[in-house]
Amino acid sequence: MLDERRKKILCAIIQSHIDLNIPIGSFFITQKFPVDLSPATIRNTMAKLEELGYITQPHTSAGRIPTEKGYKFYVNTLIEEQTLSINSELSNELDNNVLITGRDNSKIVKKATETLSLYSHYLAIAIPPKTEDMTIKHIKFIKYEEKKVLAVIVSEEGTINNKIIEIDKIYSQKQLDKASSYLNSKFHGLTIKKVRDRITDQLYRDKIVCDQLVENLIALCKEIIMEEPHKLAFDVFSGTSNLPDFATMKQIKEILKAIEDKQFMLKLLHQISGTQGTQVFVGMENIIPSLQELSMVISTYKDKKFVSGAIGIIGPTRMNYQKLIPLVDHTARVLTRLLSVS
Amino acid sequence: MLDERRKKILCAIIQSHIDLNIPIGSFFITQKFPVDLSPATIRNTMAKLEELGYITQPHTSAGRIPTEKGYKFYVNTLIEEQTLSINSELSNELDNNVLITGRDNSKIVKKATETLSLYSHYLAIAIPPKTEDMTIKHIKFIKYEEKKVLAVIVSEEGTINNKIIEIDKIYSQKQLDKASSYLNSKFHGLTIKKVRDRITDQLYRDKIVCDQLVENLIALCKEIIMEEPHKLAFDVFSGTSNLPDFATMKQIKEILKAIEDKQFMLKLLHQISGTQGTQVFVGMENIIPSLQELSMVISTYKDKKFVSGAIGIIGPTRMNYQKLIPLVDHTARVLTRLLSVS
DNA sequence: TAATAGCACTCTTTGGTTGAGAGTGCTAAA
DNA sequence: TTTAGCACTCTCAACCAAAGAGTGCTATTA
Known part of the structure; x- marks a missing residue:
């Protein structure tokens, strides 16, 4: 050509x-x-x-x-041409900056995003793994009010999900504990997706052996798990104050709007899911039509269960790819490393 | 004059x-x-x-x-001159809009903020009550990893606080449950502030009767409660995409920066705490020096325990106070009403 | 035949000028 | 005390001219 x-x-x-x-x-x-x-x-x-x-x-x-x-x-x-290589000094700083964070997964991701924004001077975003790919580690019901129960679902990946659910009958904490332990034995180690697939048939087969309470809570659990299959457990944006440096008023408005409703994240997740490594989107009209003049460098990361999220930056199309592609790439690698050991 | x-x-x-x-x-x-x-x-x-x-x-x-x-x-x-009165049609809409939300406190506040932004066309913000004024309703420990415990503190006000803490010894869930119930009996109904004040002396007096585990977990609890006394349980911003309509690039930058680090919220909370009703800050240089050209209309709301947060808008100094002061005022009232019954 | 020097051409940018318009402050009169 | 009249100041938009940058085309060269 x-x-x-x-x-x-x-x-x-x-x-x-x-x-x-x-x-x-x-x-x-x-x-x-x-x-x-x-x-x-x-x-x-x-x-x-x-x-x-x-x-x-x-x-x-x-x-x-x-x-x-x-x-x-x-x-x-x-x-x-492999002309991309990260400045080793920067690399060190990056590592240190991210490493000092605490143990919570979402905090690690947050820190990585902040660091990415700091070094790129652009808006950094991170998208968590899809909720439905997460593995259930622990389910706990806590009495919240008379007829309200707080369900806490902890995943193997380290995310914590709260949801308040209403029930018709009043149960004691003891009863709830019993239900919790039953469900733990049933669901432990399964992904939310799998649970959703099985919950309808398998549990109804067990019906006979369950008492009223457990049956009730299973229905509730179903409600939690069915609802919003694409709901994001957390999402991270950092360096929005860098926005005015490269975007026009109109673009700022569009980006902020996109950030406010989560549609954008879902579209993005859809775009990159299944791919590997670092990707560049030049002109983002395929994601948000009004964002033509902007570009994105984004890379996937994996947690210890090999479920992947994404982290990257949004900046002007006229950005220094030579520097920024390796920066994003490296950050995603560091993140994967940190999440795999935690 | x-x-x-x-x-x-x-x-x-x-x-x-x-x-x-x-x-x-x-x-x-x-x-x-x-x-x-x-x-x-x-x-x-x-x-x-x-x-x-x-x-x-x-x-x-x-x-x-x-x-x-x-x-x-x-x-x-x-x-x-009392020339402020809310348009009754708007009032109805506002009520309906906020009323349809679910039961979760933080969701109610979020919805109110969204509505406020929608009707004012400016940035709406909400600040939750101070964590330390909240009353403890329920404490629960959940085994998270080998040596990590997830502590969930549910407040009477309806907020849920998660924190992962590390411990030196391995405990079973059963042991944790026992500790939970001990602490529940000890702390239930107290504000976090009170707990902090008492925890040092009172619990050390009980030391003799407690076993090793409970003692350990009390120390942990102390860690949670001591840490970040001003930490905000949740904070809400809505309508950031309205920002470009009234602010200059420089102001947008400053506002976004302020939003990103929570200092701003704390200063704000400090400014308005103790006051009653709706306040107007013309020129916000006393809060953020670089925000001279902006103004804020903000009002306090109370939850059912009479602990107060704040909700309001940030807009250009040249804003329609005649319409917006009653709007904010009314929103805060609606919010108080909703939170008192939930 | 590919590369280049020369040149006319186009378009932006900048600075200066000009006239219209808006609103003032001052003064003198009612 | 209020007001009409008027000179004055400043902004704003339009217009113009000159400078500058970079081009495409053409004729020439190695």
């Missing part, structure tokens, strides 16, 4: 534009890069690149700026 | 400026308000008002805009 020279010039343009945020002209290229060609030749190549859709002119007498297609090509080139 | 005419003209200027967001000239006033005075007379009064610091001119040939002092005067006048 593109011969070596065109490739080189395209990358030079994008590189320069990322650094300086101005349209790049032919003369500039001859000065900055050792291509040993005259501006006129560069111009010819540029005309061709424009024809192919990789770059564009804001107006007749300006230099060229990359198009979305251009950025995509550039990012792919970076990845293919 | 100000005679009747000056007062009237000042309010007319501020009112008009709030409506139109332009500097208000003398001629404009004679047209819009039935003062039966010539522009020249108005001008004289304006000159005096400017001298007194209530209004100012952006430049020589412009009309006048209110100063912070002017706004403060205006708001006080509104409150004194």
Whole structure:
């Protein structure tokens, strides 16, 4: 598609534009890069690149700026050529910064997100694993009010889920404890997904041996587990105050709106689930239509049960991929390491 | 201080400026308000008002805009003259909107905040009651990992507090249950503050009768209760996507930063704690220095134990106080009513 | 034949000028 | 005490011109 020279010039343009945020002209290229060609030749190549859709002119007498297609090509080139490597000093700092956190999983993720935002100067986001992939470790019912019970579900992955449920009859804490231990023996070690699949048939078969209370609580459990299968156990955003630095008012508004309702997270999760490693979305119109001018670098992480969430950054399309892709990648790796031992 | 005419003209200027967001000239006033005075007379009064610091001119040939002092005067006048009354239609909508929510306290507050943002078109915030004023209803320990215990503290007010604590010895769930019930009998009905005050002496006196485990867990409980006495159980922001409509980039940045670290909430809580009813902060430099151009209308609400939190809005200093003060006030009342019955 | 020097052309940017308009303060008169 | 009249100040928008940047095209060169 593109011969070596065109490739080189395209990358030079994008590189320069990322650094300086101005349209790049032919003369500039001859000065900055050792291509040993005259501006006129560069111009010819540029005309061709424009024809192919990789770059564009804001107006007749300006230099060229990359198009979305251009950025995509550039990012792919970076990845293919393995020109990505993290600054080891930064790497150390990153590790230290994340390592000092406490033991709670959600806190570790939060810290990682903060650190990512700190180093990238952009908005950092983290998405937890899907709730339904989590393994149940412990279920506990706590008497909350007369006819309200607090159900606490602790997962193997370290998340804690509270839910208050209403019941028709009054039970004592002792009765609730009994029910808890029955359900623990039944559900322990299963994923929420599996429980959901089985709960309908298997438990109804046991019906005969259960007393009224347990049967009742199973119905409640069903309610918890059925409800919002995609509900996110926690979600993290950090560095929103970095937003104004790179986004327009309109974009800020859109991003904040997206953050406020969780639709965005779900879409995102859907987009990246199943993939591996670090991904770049140039122009995010496939996720939120109004976010065309923004890009995202995001990577998956895994906890000790190998259920994956995602962590990454949202910034301007004109961002320093060379630095940021390895940064996100490394952060996700550190996170995976931390979660696997905790 | 100000005679009747000056007062009237000042309010007319501020009112008009709030409506139109332009500097208000003398001629404009004679047209819009039935003062039966010539522009020249108005001008004289304006000159005096400017001298007194209530209004100012952006430049020589412009009309006048209110100063912070002017706004403060205006708001006080509104409150004194009882010119504030909520639109009953809006009131109904508000009630319905908040009423349909579920039973969880934090969800009720969240819904109220969303509604407030919806009707005000500004950023709505809510601050929960101080943790230390909450009454302990139930304490429960759940085995989490080998040497980690999940402590759940449910308050009478309806909040749920989770914390994972590490211990040196391995205990069975049965042992933990025993400890739970001991602590329940000891702490039930006390505020966290009281518990903190007593825990040191009173429990050490009981030491002799307790076995090793309970003693251990008391120490843990102490750790939970001592830590972060000002920690907020939950905090709510809604309508951040309304931010760009009234704030500059710089302000957005400051607000988002303030929201991200909780210092802001604590300062705020400190400012309003102990007061009653709805308050207006014109120019928020006493809370966050960089937020001079913004104002806040905030009111306290109480839960069924009469512990108070706060709910309000942050908007431009040039906001419609006439409408918004009663809106916030009413919302806080609705919230108090809802929380008292739940 | 590919690369280049030269050149006319286009478009943005900047600064300066100008006139209209808005609103004032002051003064003198009612 | 109020007001009409008026000169004054300042903003704002429009317009213009010159400078500058970068281009595409063409003729020339290695």
